[in-house]
Amino acid sequence: MKKSINTFLKHPIKDNANRSANPPVTRASTILFNTMQEMISHEKKIKLHKNVTHYSYGRYGSTTTIELENIIKKLEQAYHVFLTGTGFGGISLALMSLCRPGDEIIVSDNVYGPTKEITEDLLKQFNIVAKFYDPEKLEDLQKKITKKTKMIFVENPGSNTFEFQDLTKIVKIAKKKKILTMLDNTWGTPLYLKPLKIGFDISFSSATKYFSGHSDAMGGTLAVNKKVYKKIMFFYKLSGYRMSADEAYLIIRGLRTLDVRLKQHYENAKKVINYLKKNKKIKEILFPHKPSSKNYKLWKKYYSGATSLFSIVIKSKKKSSVIKFVNSLKLFGIGYSWGGFESLAILQDLKKKTEYIKGRHFYRFGKDEHIVRLHIGLEEPKDLIADLNKALKLVK
Numbered sequence: 001m002k003k004s005i006n007t008f009l010k011h012p013i014k015d016n017a018n019r020s021a022n023p024p025v026t027r028a029s030t031i032l033f034n035t036m037q038e039m040i041s042h043e044k045k046i047k048l049h050k051n052v053t054h055y056s057y058g059r060y061g062s063t064t065t066i067e068l069e070n071i072i073k074k075l076e077q078a079y080h081v082f083l084t085g086t087g088f089g090g091i092s093l094a095l096m097s098l099c100r101p102g103d104e105i106i107v108s109d110n111v112y113g114p115t116k117e118i119t120e121d122l123l124k125q126f127n128i129v130a131k132f133y134d135p136e137k138l139e140d141l142q143k144k145i146t147k148k149t150k151m152i153f154v155e156n157p158g159s160n161t162f163e164f165q166d167l168t169k170i171v172k173i174a175k176k177k178k179i180l181t182m183l184d185n186t187w188g189t190p191l192y193l194k195p196l197k198i199g200f201d202i203s204f205s206s207a208t209k210y211f212s213g214h215s216d217a218m219g220g221t222l223a224v225n226k227k228v229y230k231k232i233m234f235f236y237k238l239s240g241y242r243m244s245a246d247e248a249y250l251i252i253r254g255l256r257t258l259d260v261r262l263k264q265h266y267e268n269a270k271k272v273i274n275y276l277k278k279n280k281k282i283k284e285i286l287f288p289h290k291p292s293s294k295n296y297k298l299w300k301k302y303y304s305g306a307t308s309l310f311s312i313v314i315k316s317k318k319k320s321s322v323i324k325f326v327n328s329l330k331l332f333g334i335g336y337s338w339g340g341f342e343s344l345a346i347l348q349d350l351k352k353k354t355e356y357i358k359g360r361h362f363y364r365f366g367k368d369e370h371i372v373r374l375h376i377g378l379e380e381p382k383d384l385i386a387d388l389n390k391a392l393k394l395v396k
């Protein structure tokens with residue numbers, strides 16, 4: 001029987017030994033074999049990328065992490081899935097596995113802050129040059145390609161400003177020049193977009209966000225095709241990157257309700273946006289909600305759904321009053337991350353270049369325009385709207 005992916009997420013595990021509906025949490029360093037011969041033939045199987053139920057040593061994972069790998073493999077339709085202890089570990093795993101001295105990497109200017117830092121600052125120390133392109137201009141990306149370009153790194157939609165790009169066009173350009181492509185798909189999740197299916201070599205998601213969904217676990221998933229598998233496996237085994245069995249268990253538990261939660265997150269976000277778009281203090285809502293907009297069209301072209309993270313652009317000559325607005329929200333926490341059950345708000349300064357924040361090279365917002373990122377949680381939307389309505393009065 002061909003099951004829908006939503007059904008699969010409810011029935012992913014068969015734990016025959018323990019007769020539990022959920023997988024056991026296998027905490028392990030040493031894995032035991034009956035004989036030396038069994039150990040050696042198992043190592044061979046792993047090397048040949050055969051399906052296995054356990055690895056040969058705890059550093060590579062346990063039965064619990066293999067369960068999660070198999071779920072993500074199916075969700076992403078991937079050749080292999082690497083799990084890391086945090087989302088960012090997945091990004092660093094991909095870059096450190098594939099980029100070598102003399103290479104260049106082209107990165108979308110609107111990537112997650114630490115992605116900018118690792119490409120611009122850390123890779124530089126290894127003689128790898130990062131070039132940032134304007135996510136609104138495909139020509140800018142094209143212009144930056146040279147013979148040395150190893151990889152194009154895209155995040156879609158971009159962090160904080162949520163621009164959508166024409167993904168298959170990027171893949172086409174890259175394939176012609178034999179350049180690898182990687183997509184940070186944390187916002188859409190593989191439930192709504194499968195990057196490998198549209199031609200990307202690597203699909204990344206921070207499992208900390210919607211996968212786990214409860215703000216209590218961290219992890220990263222790196223789904224890859226056969227072309228890049230060997231190189232990433234080589235570095236994965238030597239890097240010591242690994243997800244613990246406990247985190248894998250929590251992420252499996254989160255995934256059971258991913259479809260249901262995302263639907264509700266989106267419903268709630270739509271209601272909040274319907275309220276926000278009537279407020280004169282808000283100049284723009286950075287979410288694909290206007291059918292006439294370029295971002296909406298590009299979202300529709302690639303995604304089968306939307307989630308609940310977006311930004312609002314508030315126009316105010318008094319930044320302090322925007323800070324007051326964020327501070328006075330009662331139902332929105334102030335904090336990093338997102339994708340959990342709860343609503344969050346944060347004022348993002350993207351222009352500033354400091355030791356800690358990499359500013360944008362391409363920034364289209366004005367001096368008196370402030371970007372507040374909102375994550376709409378699973379609270380009753382009416383309550384969230386009442387909270388926002390009260391707090392927005394403080395914006396001067």
Ligand SMILES: *Cc1c(COP(=O)(O)O)cnc(C)c1O
Nearest residue numbers: 086087088112186206208218219
């Ligand atoms: C959070 C996030 C990451 C990093 O994930 P962590 O689990 O926090 O390390 C990477 N990319 C995007 C788009 C994110 O939002």
